[in-house]
Amino acid sequence: MLELKDLWVEVEGREILKGVNLKIEQGETHILFGKNGSGKTTLLLTLMGFSRYKIINGAIIFKGQDITAFSPHERAKLGMGISFQRPPTLHGVRLRDMLTICGNGSGRGEILATQYNFAEFLDREVNRGFSGGEIKKSELLQLLAQDPDLVLLDEPESGVDVENLNVIGQMIKELLQKNLKRHRQKAGLIISHTGFILNYLEADKGHILLDGKIHCQGNPREMFEEIQRHGYEECARCRR
Amino acid sequence: MQKIEEKAKKALKKKATYGEDIELEKFVRQAEPVSYADLDPEEQKRLHQTGLDLSKQEHSGAFFQSDCSVVHCQSTYKGLEVLPIKEAIQDPEKIKDYCWQAVSVDTDKYTAAAELDLDNGYFIRALPGEKVIYPVQACLYIRKEKFAQHLHNIIIAEEGSELHIITGCATSPHLVSGLHIGVSEFYIKKGAKLTFTMIHNWGEDVYVRPRSGIIIEEDGVFISNYISLGPVRSLQTYPSATLAGRGAVARFNSILVAPPGSELDIGAKVTLKAPGAKAEIISRAISAGGKIIARGLLVGEVxxxxxxxECKGLILSEKGIIRAIPELEGQASGVDMSHEAAVGKIAQEEIEYLMARGLSEEEATSTIVRGFLNVQIDGLPAELQAEIDAAVKESEKALI
Incomplete structure (x- = not known):
């Protein structure tokens, strides 16, 4: 579904990604580990096509198309979706309007908001005064309404209290069709610091991003245990 | 009365503190009377857009003045008086405490002209305890080319009353140039509530000089919504509100758009003289190439x-200028005063956030502009909010 070929990206003149290669097949969930500042968010926002992230070399292939030069809008239309870690506040735009936008005019988002106990936020301005956990819920609701084929999640658990972790986990499972054992369409790339997500869903592969490159690939659960025990560098070294 | 006239005469050449000086002699003062039936469909549409719809049942009263003549004036609610001001001043008892008390006649040449050479205006009064639920519709309309319209309005919300007024200020779609001078005095008595919504709809070469003063007594509430979304050569106004009694509240909301060639200099001053008084000045300004000066002065005396x-400005064109001048003056310890002002373009991050949700760049921009102008006003009847929303929606088409 997604292939990154030798992707080099710079942000405001600084090279952040230095030759990333990655392949995600349909139905797979990949977890991206890495230290703060290693370029994980840069990778996700580059995949979504944000203009701040300049691709200086390499290509992004999505569903067989070279989308390297596509705008975020074109990528969304093709079936990509992202949950931001720190989305901007949209003044005067209510969550209800945003969900309608995401659902391309359908009322799906509102139904989901009720289902996930978030209906009281429908008339609030998007992200205005939201707590960390509320932002994450709102982001995932938007994604559920949008229903993308490739889901990019930037630390969906950060700022979420223990009680709500379970809800967030459920939402991600629904996004990724984890209830389906076969013929799963949806794929995901999830940044996780805490590994919490591994308690909620089966992930297929894990990667460590270090110094702008993906260093190793393996069973995400084993990798996470190793990172906890020996740190990112050590984990990357042993599996290289 | 003699004294007022004297003061006015002395101020006839007095320039205003703010805004371009206007030569009053360049405008005409004679116009023929008209009836509503004389207005062509385009004119009727313009009036409709400014909130005047005489066919509507849901109003408590209506006032329509075209150039110098009052075309329609009616109250349909017993607790409400709606009169042409020239009729009201025939009864000195009625207006003696209210004429030139909230605005000084010698403020500048425009207030002086309104006193010395008055066309008309409205007198609207809600009687004590009366809740006038449906809005009073008023429209001040200039039809004759180069006409200078001189108005004086007095609005009184008596003790415990509630009143909503929507005033449309407009020029004929066939007119290029004109001048609107409008003095408005508002008196909100103990426990009364007045919302005053003004929608402007001018021609490209029209000059507008409203002069307003508001006195709010104990627990009185005054809410002003000021909306100017179309072209106008120059609009300058700086209403001054005095919160005289405990717990009095004033809120000024402005939604402003300046197309190329337009200059809007709009502000408000609120003086808080009693404990528990609250004031809020909120403006949203968009320059599509014109110039906007958004002023605000809050004076806390006790x-x-x-x-x-709060002043937020969005510049959508390279040539646009927005100047925000927020001022706070605290004269006692124990005042709680704050301001925030921000001027800029639409953040790329916000556009791309919406694009990642499936909107094109144009759709994303328009969503952000609509959100920016979307000021939900507490306590406003749904009907008035709908008028404001419709006006904003109309202007959006032109902006994007």
Whole structure:
């Protein structure tokens, strides 16, 4: 579904990604580990096509198309979706309007908001005064309404209290069709610091991003245990 | 009365503190009377857009003045008086405490001209305890080319009453140039509530000089919504509100758009004189190539008051200028006053956030502009909010 070929990206003149290669097949969930500042968010926002992230070399292939030069809008239309870690506040735009936008005019988002106990936020301005956990819920609701084929999640658990972790986990499972054992369409790339997500869903592969490159690939659960025990560098070294 | 006239005469050449000086002699003062039936469909549409719809049942009263003549004036609610001001001043008892008390006649040449050479205006009064639920519709309309319209309005919300007024200020779609001078005095008595919504709809070469003063007594509430979304050569106004009694509240909301060639200099001053008084000045300004000066001055004279000023400006064109001048003056410890002002373009991050949700760049921009102008006003009847929303929607088409 997604292939990154030798992707080099710079942000405001600084090279952040230095030759990333990655392949995600349909139905797979990949977890991206890495230290703060290693370029994980840069990778996700580059995949979504944000203009701040300049691709200086390499290509992004999505569903067989070279989308390297596509705008975020074109990528969304093709079936990509992202949950931001720190989305901007949209003044005067209510969550209800945003969900309608995401659902391309359908009322799906509102139904989901009720289902996930978030209906009281429908008339609030998007992200205005939201707590960390509320932002994450709102982001995932938007994604559920949008229903993308490739889901990019930037630390969906950060700022979420223990009680709500379970809800967030459920939402991600629904996004990724984890209830389906076969013929799963949806794929995901999830940044996780805490590994919490591994308690909620089966992930297929894990990667460590270090110094702008993906260093190793393996069973995400084993990798996470190793990172906890020996740190990112050590984990990357042993599996290289 | 003699004294007022004297003062006015002395101020006839007095320039205003703000705004371009206007030569009053360049405008005409004679116009023929008209009836509503004389207006062509385009004119009727323009009036409709400014909130005047005489066919509507849901109003408590209506006032329509074209150039110098009152075309329609009616109250349909027993607790409400709606009169042409020239008729009201025939009864000195009625207006003696209210004429030139909230605005000084010698403020500048425009107030002086309104006193010395008055066309007309409205007198609207809600009687004590009366809740006038449906809005009073008023429209001040200039039809004759180069006409200078001189108005004086007095609005009184008596003790415990509630009143909503929507005033449309407009020029004929066939007119290029004109001048609107409008003095408005508002008196909100103890426990009364007045919302005053003004929608402007001018021609490209029209000059507008409203002069307003508001006195709010104990627990009185005054809410002003000021909306100018179309072209106008020059609009300058700086209403001054005095919160005279405990717990009095004033809120000024402005939604402004300046197309190329337009200059809007709009502000408000609120003086908080009693404990528990609250004031808020909120403006949203968009320059599509014109110039906007958004002023605001809050003066807190006693402890226990709360006041906030918020000015947000969005510049959509390279040539646009927005100047925000927020001022706070605390004269006692124990005042709680704050302001925030921000001027800029639409953040790329916000556009791309919406694009990642499936909108094109144009759709994303328009969503953000609509959100920016979307000021939900507490306590406003749904019908008035709908008028404001419709006006904003109309202007959006032109902006994007």
């Amino acid at each position: 402890p226990g008051i709360k006041a906030h000023l």
